[in-house]
Amino acid sequence: MITNDRLKSGDKIPSERELSERLNVGRSSVREALRALELLGLIESRHGEGTFIRDFKGHQLVQLLSSFILQDEKAKQDVVETKHFIEMDCLRLLLQKTRDGQELSALQSWVESGGENDDEFFSLVAELADNYLIKRIWFILKDYYSLLSFEKPEGNKAGYVRLIQALRERDEEKTVAAYRDLRKLSSF
Structure with a gap:
């Protein structure tokens, strides 16, 4: 989805609801996956703004x-x-x-x-x-x-x-x- 939508570091990713619909999975699965990606430091959630792709070029x-x-x-x-x-x-x-x-x-x-x-x-x-x-x-x-x-x-x-x-x-x-x-x- 990141590739298809040509998303890059700093871009906002779709909401949980939209991801759930596009991926044809439950919202709880999406929420769990997003939490895992955030723990890995690949995305970040900003209260009231949404979830964004982080710059992970130097990621560990x-x-x-x-x-x-x-x-x-x-x-x-x-x-x-x-x-x-x-x-x-x-x-x-x-x-x-x-x-x-x-x-x-x-x-x-x-x-x-x-x-x-x-x-x-x-x-x-x-x-x-x-x-x-x-x-x-x-x-x-x-x-x-x-x-x-x-x-x-x-x-x-x-x-x-x-x-x-x-x-x-x-x-x-x-x-x-x-x-x-x-x-x-x-x-x-």
Whole structure:
């Protein structure tokens, strides 16, 4: 409804009665859902004015959800494993979409200018992969990953250069091998 009505931060949302009618649910369900959204800080009620969408760009929703989701070691390992799969898939998409190597110039420039932040490197890779959903999933996993008590990957300029070279050669096997080497993953 927010998307369809093109609502944005600061906009007033429909009344409980209107939401109930549009969503074809009872008012008590709407009231309960609105209360939950308000507790999460996604909306705010102003007495006598209505309910408004809050600016949640810097919202700590990932941290809040992670306290419920990431309770056991298996779930934490799953986050790490899934992040690796998404990164490899971004690299494979980049291989498919790279035509003349120009797309890799941003990565090359970043590395040459001293870039050694792993999150920044893979943020560029996810952007270049040009798949909005995969990019969003990677960013969410990165946020979860940053909350975990694992050793964070350090920037590895030589590893990034090898990865870019394999991408330039359009060689999937070399690209995956360079990624595995960068992440210190064994082949299985």
